[in-house]
Amino acid sequence: MSKEKEKDQTQGTSISRRSFLKGVGTGAVAASVAPSVLIDAETAAEAQMGEEITRAKIKLDINDKAYEVEVESRTTLLSVLRDGFDTSGNRVDLTGAKPICERGECGGCTVQVDGKAVYSCMTLALDAQGKQITTVEGLADGDQLHPVQEAFVQHDALMCGFCTPGFVVAAKSFLDQNPSPSHEEIKEGLAGNICRCGTYPFIFEAVKTASRKMGG
Amino acid sequence: MAEKKDYKVVGTRPIRHDGVDKVTGRALYGADFQTVGLLHGKVLRSPHAHARIKSIDTSRAEAHPGVRAVVTAKDFPAVEDKIADLGEGAANVKDLQDNVLAGDKALYKGHQVAAVAAIDPHTAEEALELIDVEYEVLPPVIKVLDAMKEDAPLLHEDMHTDEMGEKSEKPSNIAAHFQHKQGDPEKGYAEADVVVEQEYTTETVHQGYIEPHNATALYNPDGQLTIWCSTQGAFAVRGQVSEILQIPVSKVKVVPMEIGGGFGGKINVYIKPIAAMLSMKTGKPVKVLMSRADVFEGTGPTPGSYVRVKMGATNDGRITAAEAYLAFEAGAYPGSPVGAAAFCVFSPYKVENGTVDGYDVVVNKPKTAAYRAPGATNAAFAAETVIDEICEKIGMDPLEFRILNSATEGDIRIDGPPAPRVGFIETVEAAKDHPHYSAPLEGENVGRGVASGYWPNFGMKSSVSINVTGDGTISLVEGSTDIGGTRASIAMQAAEVLGIPAESVTPTVADTDSVGYTDVTGGSRTAFATGYAAYEAAQDVKQQMIERAAKLWEVDPEEVQFADGVFSSVNGKEQEIDFKGLAERLDETGGPVVGRGTADPNQPGPSIGLHVVDVEVDPDTGKIDILRYTATQDAGKAVHPSYVEGQIQGGAVQGIGWALNEEYIYNEKGEMTNASFLDYRIPTCLDLPMIDAVIVEVPNPGHPFGVRGVGETPIIAPPAAIANAVYRATGVRLKELPMSPGRVLKAMGKI
Ligand code: FES
Ligand code: FES
Numbered sequence: 001m002s003k004e005k006e007k008d009q010t011q012g013t014s015i016s017r018r019s020f021l022k023g024v025g026t027g028a029v030a031a032s033v034a035p036s037v038l039i040d041a042e043t044a045a046e047a048q049m050g051e052e053i054t055r056a057k058i059k060l061d062i063n064d065k066a067y068e069v070e071v072e073s074r075t076t077l078l079s080v081l082r083d084g085f086d087t088s089g090n091r092v093d094l095t096g097a098k099p100i101c102e103r104g105e106c107g108g109c110t111v112q113v114d115g116k117a118v119y120s121c122m123t124l125a126l127d128a129q130g131k132q133i134t135t136v137e138g139l140a141d142g143d144q145l146h147p148v149q150e151a152f153v154q155h156d157a158l159m160c161g162f163c164t165p166g167f168v169v170a171a172k173s174f175l176d177q178n179p180s181p182s183h184e185e186i187k188e189g190l191a192g193n194i195c196r197c198g199t200y201p202f203i204f205e206a207v208k209t210a211s212r213k214m215g216g
Numbered sequence: 217m218a219e220k221k222d223y224k225v226v227g228t229r230p231i232r233h234d235g236v237d238k239v240t241g242r243a244l245y246g247a248d249f250q251t252v253g254l255l256h257g258k259v260l261r262s263p264h265a266h267a268r269i270k271s272i273d274t275s276r277a278e279a280h281p282g283v284r285a286v287v288t289a290k291d292f293p294a295v296e297d298k299i300a301d302l303g304e305g306a307a308n309v310k311d312l313q314d315n316v317l318a319g320d321k322a323l324y325k326g327h328q329v330a331a332v333a334a335i336d337p338h339t340a341e342e343a344l345e346l347i348d349v350e351y352e353v354l355p356p357v358i359k360v361l362d363a364m365k366e367d368a369p370l371l372h373e374d375m376h377t378d379e380m381g382e383k384s385e386k387p388s389n390i391a392a393h394f395q396h397k398q399g400d401p402e403k404g405y406a407e408a409d410v411v412v413e414q415e416y417t418t419e420t421v422h423q424g425y426i427e428p429h430n431a432t433a434l435y436n437p438d439g440q441l442t443i444w445c446s447t448q449g450a451f452a453v454r455g456q457v458s459e460i461l462q463i464p465v466s467k468v469k470v471v472p473m474e475i476g477g478g479f480g481g482k483i484n485v486y487i488k489p490i491a492a493m494l495s496m497k498t499g500k501p502v503k504v505l506m507s508r509a510d511v512f513e514g515t516g517p518t519p520g521s522y523v524r525v526k527m528g529a530t531n532d533g534r535i536t537a538a539e540a541y542l543a544f545e546a547g548a549y550p551g552s553p554v555g556a557a558a559f560c561v562f563s564p565y566k567v568e569n570g571t572v573d574g575y576d577v578v579v580n581k582p583k584t585a586a587y588r589a590p591g592a593t594n595a596a597f598a599a600e601t602v603i604d605e606i607c608e609k610i611g612m613d614p615l616e617f618r619i620l621n622s623a624t625e626g627d628i629r630i631d632g633p634p635a636p637r638v639g640f641i642e643t644v645e646a647a648k649d650h651p652h653y654s655a656p657l658e659g660e661n662v663g664r665g666v667a668s669g670y671w672p673n674f675g676m677k678s679s680v681s682i683n684v685t686g687d688g689t690i691s692l693v694e695g696s697t698d699i700g701g702t703r704a705s706i707a708m709q710a711a712e713v714l715g716i717p718a719e720s721v722t723p724t725v726a727d728t729d730s731v732g733y734t735d736v737t738g739g740s741r742t743a744f745a746t747g748y749a750a751y752e753a754a755q756d757v758k759q760q761m762i763e764r765a766a767k768l769w770e771v772d773p774e775e776v777q778f779a780d781g782v783f784s785s786v787n788g789k790e791q792e793i794d795f796k797g798l799a800e801r802l803d804e805t806g807g808p809v810v811g812r813g814t815a816d817p818n819q820p821g822p823s824i825g826l827h828v829v830d831v832e833v834d835p836d837t838g839k840i841d842i843l844r845y846t847a848t849q850d851a852g853k854a855v856h857p858s859y860v861e862g863q864i865q866g867g868a869v870q871g872i873g874w875a876l877n878e879e880y881i882y883n884e885k886g887e888m889t890n891a892s893f894l895d896y897r898i899p900t901c902l903d904l905p906m907i908d909a910v911i912v913e914v915p916n917p918g919h920p921f922g923v924r925g926v927g928e929t930p931i932i933a934p935p936a937a938i939a940n941a942v943y944r945a946t947g948v949r950l951k952e953l954p955m956s957p958g959r960v961l962k963a964m965g966k967i
Binding site for chain 2: 091093094097098102136139153156158165191193196198
């Protein structure tokens with residue numbers, strides 16, 4: 001395939017993905033996780049279309065700790081968390097958020113940005129500057145698990161556990177916004193996350209217990 | 217052999233040992249693995265479904281700055297055409313190599329063709345574009361019946377059908393045909409009052425484990441290869457990599473990381489040998505990760521199939537004859553689960569006159585892999601809906617029909633052996649007694665359906681060792697990767713023997729150098745067979761501890777008794793010490809106690825279940841909603857009832873996804889057009905009602921606690937149960953999976 005043609009095709013994919021994400025906006029994604037995801041998704045797609053790759057040093061506030069990291073304009077928050085280095089060469093090394101689809105389809109990479117659940121695979125690192133980022137590693141207070149984490153363990157709301165970090169963060173965010181949800185609301189609220197092991201019934205129980213523990 | 221009924225630990229619901237690690241993000245999965253000097257590998261995949269590879273030129277990629285190595289099939293050592301027993305079944309080693317990196321031909325879109333190691337993932341990706349592959353594109357063949365045609369394009373020009381041991385003259389895409397036969401089907405049909413024959417098709421579906429495949433390999437100049445990866449069987453990876461790369465098994469160490477689901481799909485190797493080859497070339501650790509699209513397009517799904525079932529019965533509900541014709545897509549290389557399908561298709565029933573024909577057929581799709589009761593779901597979709605039609609024709613309740621025709625222990629199966637004991641009647645009775653079955657079903661376009669599912673379960677080999685710790689706990693080292701809570705269910709079986717709480721066991725899944733040989737976590741065997749090995753290891757510990765107590769009290773070991781976690785001696789003065797107390801005194805009595813247990817049990821005990829489902833069908837859109845779902849299953853003895861319920865629910869959810877939405881959609885070029893979670897929709901919580909899991913316990917005589925494996929059976933019944941419910945709701949029988957809105961409307965004659 002010629003270089004020209006290849007470029008066209010790449011652009012084609014990005015554009016259609018972007019419009020697709022816009023189109024699907026009221027469905028899977030927006031119903032559950034914060035709407036800001038959509039905006040981030042668009043920006044991410046746009047950035048990936050750009051020819052110029054610029055590098056920049058930025059500051060990120062992750063789990064109440066300041067990090068200085070070097071990123072490219074296309075670098076996602078997920079990749080900074082998992083594979084990034086700070087400027088003194090130390091790994092950020094927060095591998096709780098998982099790369100599963102890296103296209104905003106599964107919720108396995110969910111983190112909180114300024115209190116809202118977002119897909120970190122669809123959030124550019126650049127856009128997370130100056131905001132408070134909380135990952136699953138930042139939920140517990142020392143040895144004291146967050147009530148959502150405690151409830152997930154208590155109800156065995158996990159099988160393989162790979163979707164769990166995403167569900168835990170999504171559930172926590174959801175309860176922050178809706179402290180005493182109904183069963184149907186929990187379903188709606190967590191519909192942006194997928195569990196292939198099918199632990200949904202236990203997850204619902206865990207969220208209800210957490211809601212009670214958190215005083216909802 | 218089940219020894220006693222009043223268990224202290226088995227049957228309880230302790231907190232899982234790895235729970236906190238998994239809710240805090242601390243648990244380390246394969247992709248989380250990091251090490252110094254790591255290179256990143258990326259794989260070039262065939263854009264064509266079927267093509268001859270005329271040449272591969274890697275020179276531009278090799279010259280790209282940051283690239284450290286490029287590999288293609290040329291880098292493989294020569295192997296003989298031989299069959300090796302690896303993972304869950306036998307495979308031809310040459311096929312394994314070809315599937316890892318295509319040789320002369322690319323046989324499916326996504327087939328791995330070459331790979332690059334570079335200083336970072338982006339550089340590796342750039343280099344992939346600099347590999348020049350010259351393809352001669354060939355016509356693809358995607359569906360099983362097309363591939364079986366005389367004039368179909370051939371995937372392997374030198375493949376001849378193995379026809380019950382004889383090789384066919386002409387080359388063919390049919391790798392093998394076998395037949396099981398018993399009695400006289402024609403005589404059976406002559407005795408029947410009704411005979412029903414129907415044809416069914418199912419599409420390719422994927423296991424959909426959410427963790428993509430991953431591997432990091434390090435080859436040391438001394439010839440030692442280490443692979444950190446996600447797998448259902450570290451020893452299976454060791455065996456396959458050793459065969460593919462012709463390295464002795466003693467030189468390969470596989471470290472299983474936590475695993476994010478597998479369902480059968482993480483037994484075959486894809487990128488593990490590639491990571492190893494790249495490390496051999498560079499001398500550096502190399503990490504290779506798949507994307508979600510890679511997983512869909514490049515790894516084993518479960519086959520699409522064509523199934524024809526014919527069954528005759530008398531008006532009073534007795535099956536007189538049954539036949540099944542099963543044609544399964546193997547993917548690009550032979551080895552579909554058609555054998556298991558043939559085994560399961562009529563297994564719940566007593567069939568005196570019957571034949572089962574199985575065809576293993578290659579098509580231009582990824583080589584299929586196991587998926588939860590592989591083959592059984594396709595087969596049951598056909599057999600269980602034919603039974604429903606018979607019940608309707610003779611006016612019999614479908615549960616009564618199943619009770620009447622249930623195979624009993626010792627009945628000779630169509631494939632020869634006698635049927636083992638399993639609680640079929642008990643699971644049907646449990647469904648009958650469940651309030652769901654008698655609850656009135658109100659409204660329009662609603663219907664209730666039932667179906668059963670049978671899976672033989674596997675035994676296979678397992679090893680466990682147990683170290684007694686001075687504080688009265690034990691550490692338990694096992695070779696079975698924990699895919700859904702087996703750390704706990706295995707630990708519980710050891711704890712039961714030693715009279716200690718489950719929390720006093722620290723289970724560890726070890727690498728291949730640190731534990732005895734253990735087969736894959738698959739075939740519903742782990743809680744059963746590795747649990748059995750844990751039982752044996754704990755018995756060994758118990759015996760040694762009895763000797764320690766005897767030494768302490770200066771009595772004969774025969775005089776020491778052990779019950780409820782307490783060692784006692786009645787001779788002379790009465791003495792007692794509990795497990796913890798004795799563990800604290802090991803140093804005075806001879807030092808460490810280490811117990812060993814191995815198992816290769818040959819009576820895994822089948823598992824069976826009966827599902828009841830209520831659906832509502834929207835006559836305008838064709839959408840099926842699941843209103844209520846109940847699944848019963850014989851678990852033998854549920855070691856950890858929550859996990860058994862979780863397996864039943866999880867399996868049912870996957871079966872519902874298979875029934876309603878999931879399928880690989882191909883275009884005419886043989887390209888999968890929906891390789892993402894947006895377009896290949898797996899169920900989310902919005903798609904599901906609560907699923908009531910009902911555990912039935914008919915102890916398995918082949919296990920000390922009566923355990924039967926439970927993981928696979930629950931996926932089998934859902935498609936048939938839902939199809940039967942849809943018939944009640946609409947008067948239309950669906951014979952194609954998935955029952956997507958379009959297919960439903962078509963069947964209803966609306967489009
Ligand atoms: S990995 Fe981010 S949504 Fe799937
Ligand atoms: S626990 Fe395995 S995917 Fe959710």
